[in-house]
Amino acid sequence: MFQSIIESINRIVSPPAEQLSLLIERLSIRQVPKDGFLIREAQTCSSVYFINQGYFRHFNVNEAGEESTIDLYVHNEWMLEYKSFVSQQPSQNCIQATTDSEVLALHARDIHDLARISERFFRLMMILEMGMRSQEFQQNRLTPEEKYQKLLSTRPELLQHFPLKHIASYMGMTPETLSRIRKKISL
Helix, strand or coil: CCHHHHHHHHHHCCCCHHHHHHHHHHCEEEEECCCCEEECCCCECCEEEEEEECCEEEEEECCCCCEEEEEEECCCCEECCHHHHHHCCECCCEEEECCCEEEEEEEHHHHHHHHHHCHHHHHHHHHHHCCCCCCHHHHCCCCHHHHHHHHHHHCCCHHHHCCHHHHHHHHCCCHHHHHHHHHHHHC
16 A cells, blocks of 8 residues: 555655654545545645545636646656645645545645654655646747657656646647647657
């Protein structure tokens, strides 16, 4: 149950076994059904999550009701609604499961308690609070073709688990543009 998160934490900070046990004791397991929300708009994000199994989409909805994908997450990745988590204010975004999923949650107070115990956990907290990859494709100046090539080289599993409309939105392009690029690259 906890092997994947232990491996992930060890890659980030490599804490001693007794400190890792303290962290594992503080994790809560949460089942999220397909299309269920981990975070809804106007809800405050008070935990960071490790995806034990399943897939999630982080998105917002504008005034016109159009969805814009901020990030896509697969199993064995960390996720959070960064701005809400750091400010402890209601979120303007949502995190929704796209399959039946299971996450391991670590509450902010537990992260802070663990950081007081260990410099290594303080580093883990800082890495998680930096928001990891959030808005990776929207903020860079790559061409649409370069964005797609980057996706293929860094996160090809997204193409297997998410609809193209969500991938296109994540990369900051229309589904039509993504289709043209995919066709051009496959030739």
